[in-house]
Amino acid sequence: GFLYMDYVLRFFDYSNFKGWPNKIEEVTYHWGKDKDRFIEEVKRKKIDVLIGNIPATAYETFREIARALPNVRFVPSLDTQFSNKSKENVTRFAWKYNLPIPKTYIYYHRENADKFLKKTNYPKIVKKSYGPSNYGGYFVHKVDSYKEAKALYASKKYHPMYFQDFIPMEADIRVMLIGHKPVCAFWRRAPKGEWLTNTSQGGSMDYMDVPKNVLELAVRTSKAAKAEYWACDVAYGKDGKVRILECATAFAAFPYIRDWIGQYLMWSLSEGRFRKPHMPMFNWEELGKISPNLLRTMRHITFGKYSASYDGSYFGSQKKSYGEGTVYLHELDESYPIFDVKERTSEEWPSEKWNYQDKFKLKSIKSMKVPALKEQEPPEVSGDESAEELVEESAILNKLD
Ligand SMILES: Nc1ncnc2c1ncn2[C@@H]1O[C@H](COP(=O)(O)OP(=O)(O)O)[C@@H](O)[C@H]1O
Ligand SMILES: [Mg+2]
Incomplete structure (x- = not known):
């Protein structure tokens, strides 16, 4: 069956599965309190495999739905779609698998973040963590000093506070993969004198000579995510190093x-x-x-x-x-062979552990207090998590091969 959401552009339809002999069902999730009805409909239609992308705002609900339907295979799996939820999740995924990313800091403890921002070096890139990936750079900001960082957080109130070291880059490269094999890749370059490469911000694209280290990093990332299909944006640094900027199962594709x-x-x-x-x-x-x-x-x-x-x-x-x-x-x-990605039955990223966003919610935008901090320590960036070796592309062994 196809998994659809109201108001969300459909990635697949019947014509993508030309020749499939059995009936393909559709189940549409209506935003709001639709969990139980949705589960019932999947059961009633006797669906074995549910294919589709889950947007960020429905991600946690769908982890619950997937648990209630243990005999239904979600493609891509909820674990694979973990990165769709937030930039924090992309980062935690990359940390787990030693995938190179810009040095990243994630704080739920806002006072600790402030202390850190006072003493760190600049520029930094501040991002809104949560929300559909790829808002075209709209929630991405460059700050050149503590003063700018403080002012930005005072006006934007992003939570968690998610920021990165600024990486001077040639361009970024989008790679799309199917069964861990690159099937399309292109450069996106920032307009002259600018640093944002999003094409919606006037960046240009071309398909020629995407480097080997970029394709290899994309394959490692896809394998780590156990993704049937996948896209990642790789920053090609002026230092020649490659780092993951974004990755997800939901992306624009011809x-x-x-x-x-x-x-x-x-x-x-x-x-x-x-x-x-x-x-x-x-x-x-x-x-x-x-x-x-x-x-x-x-x-x-x-x-x-x-x-x-x-x-x-x-x-x-x-x-x-x-x-x-x-x-x-x-x-x-x-x-670059095509791998046959198989179903998995265990949960790699259970929400009880990884849904920090709901666990360490703000009480209100006005107070900017995080009540859960009284009982528990949030998982803050630590020396080892943001370790320098994570940005060294060459020395890392590929655990997945
Ligand atoms: N750490 C960084 N250093 C330098 N430029 C960055 C950094 N992170 C992002 N960018 C630039 O900002 C753009 C948007 O960031 P990205 O993380 O892809 O967010 P979005 O979801 O808005 O696309 C990237 O394509 C890249 O050009
Ligand atoms: Mg992007």
Whole structure:
């Protein structure tokens, strides 16, 4: 079945699952108190697999819904969608898996944050943690001094207080993956003299020569999230290092990419009765030459696989400079295989532990007090969590391979 939400743009529909032999149901979540009705409808329709993205504001409710439906597989799983909820969650996910990110500070204890902001160095980037990922840089601010930070927090009242070291960067790169294989990637550069790279803020994009270390980091991140499909934004620093800025299962994608996800899921769920889509590495450099208006209308794009005896396979005969050397594109397809992401039954990020946001809520915006602080210590950034080694991309072992 498809998991839909009222007022939320639909990522999938039937046309993405062309040829699926069984009936595909739909269940729509109506905002408000709709949990029990929703659970009943899923049961009544005898749904085994529920496919769809859950927006931030419904995330905790859906963790409860998923518990009430232990025999329903959510795709992507609630654990995979953990990063959809907040920037804090993205950060905690990255900390757990040693994925490089800008050095990040998260404070529920506002006085402690203030003490820290007095003595730290600037610039810092202040962000609103909670809310749908990718508000186009609207809730992201650069502060150059303690005075500016204090003034910003006084007017914006973001909670928790979430901020990062400022990373001077060339550009950031969006990578989309299916079964841990990169299927599309592009650079986003800030307008001249600016630091925000969001395209909605006038940034430009291009598809050429996305570096190896960026693709590798994206794959590690997707594997850590056990994501059937995934997107991440990687900051390409002026120091040449790569760091995750954002990652989520919900992202804007051309319809042909959603077709590929549908085909991938049909292959995975049918245990091979449907064919795995072939999505050659760096296909985006070629498809990116097509005007976006045309690309938006193109559906079910397929490529022939490389075979040694057939010289008509474009992606088999092309060489590309990659990393330190030059490789055939079809060789890269072997380095970046499509993984079959399997169902998991345990919870990796249970809300009892990880929903700090509700546990350490403000009493009111006016008082700016956090009542729960009397009984419990919030998980503050500590020396080891924000450790410098987390930004060193090369030295880290990939635990997931
Ligand atoms: N730590 C940082 N240092 C420098 N620039 C940053 C940093 N974090 C974010 N940015 C810039 O701000 C943009 C928006 O930040 P992001 O975390 O992606 O939030 P949003 O949800 O608004 O897209 C990024 O694309 C990047 O250009
Ligand atoms: Mg962003």
